[in-house]
Amino acid sequence: MYNQEKLMVKISIQEADFNLSEEVNLLEKLNNEDGAVVTFSGRVRNVNLDKSVSGLFLEHYPGMTEKSLEKIIEQAKQQWTIGRVTIIHRIGQLLVGDQIVFVGVTSKHRKEAFAACEFIMDYLKVEAPFWKKELSDGEESWLDAKQSDKDKAKNWQS
Amino acid sequence: MIKILFFAALREQLGSEGTLLPSENISSVEQVIDALIVKNPHWQVAFKSSLLCAVNQEMVNKSHSVNTGDEVAFFPPVTGG
Numbered sequence A: 001m002y003n004q005e006k007l008m009v010k011i012s013i014q015e016a017d018f019n020l021s022e023e024v025n026l027l028e029k030l031n032n033e034d035g036a037v038v039t040f041s042g043r044v045r046n047v048n049l050d051k052s053v054s055g056l057f058l059e060h061y062p063g064m065t066e067k068s069l070e071k072i073i074e075q076a077k078q079q080w081t082i083g084r085v086t087i088i089h090r091i092g093q094l095l096v097g098d099q100i101v102f103v104g105v106t107s108k109h110r111k112e113a114f115a116a117c118e119f120i121m122d123y124l125k126v127e128a129p130f131w132k133k134e135l136s137d138g139e140e141s142w143l144d145a146k147q148s149d150k151d152k153a154k155n156w157q158s
Numbered sequence B: 001m002i003k004i005l006f007f008a009a010l011r012e013q014l015g016s017e018g019t020l021l022p023s024e025n026i027s028s029v030e031q032v033i034d035a036l037i038v039k040n041p042h043w044q045v046a047f048k049s050s051l052l053c054a055v056n057q058e059m060v061n062k063s064h065s066v067n068t069g070d071e072v073a074f075f076p077p078v079t080g081g
Helices: A020-028 A064-079 A110-127 A147-155 B008-014 B029-039 B041-048
Strands: A009-014 A036-043 A055-060 A085-090 A092-095 A099-107 A130-136 A139-142 B002-006 B018-021 B052-055 B058-060 B071-075
Touching (some): A009 A064, A020 A036, A020 A085, A020 A099, A055 A085, A064 A110, A099 A110, B002 B008, B002 B029, B008 B041, B008 B071, B018 B029, B029 B041, B029 B071
Parallel strands (some): A009 A085, B002 B071
Antiparallel strands (some): A055 A130, A130 A139, B052 B058, B052 B071
């Protein structure tokens, strides 16, 4: 649920899967001032860097993760007039096709919700302390951070 | 004391989830790293790789100050989302 006092933000780090329509309902419930709802969901791909992938293990830094996501939402709220924000990120063992991440933003009109949703996702990628270990052909390896993700986040500063 | 935490590939490389360091003579992240390497010389290689650092769960650079009671975490560049 959204805490009205705390800027209508929901952050959840969880092992369990999430339901897209339930999350959209939560963003819309008793929220008739916002006409736009933009959501992003990320899933485990079957191929990464030309290697076939069977699954992922996701680790995070409890405490810091929540703080860093709160900070990213604060930064978005400073740039755009937005209503509710939901961030869900799964941890633990995930298989190909599983949902990993959900970002939902509401605003009066679509432009701000689109921008804020993309901004939150771009910053989550480079600032939130999550790490992916990839399972491929029975072998496990930690993924390296991508320069393209760093560049995307930097683009918002220009 | 200063609470030290390691995550992900770094945790596996060091074979340690973290440790406690006496805070005497430590006032920066750089000095935390030096003290860890003095205590565990074989950790030097791991600390030469590209690492991020957080003090009290806020990302900082290596010149950031560290005080007794702080939580200092080291980890590889993040790969969530």
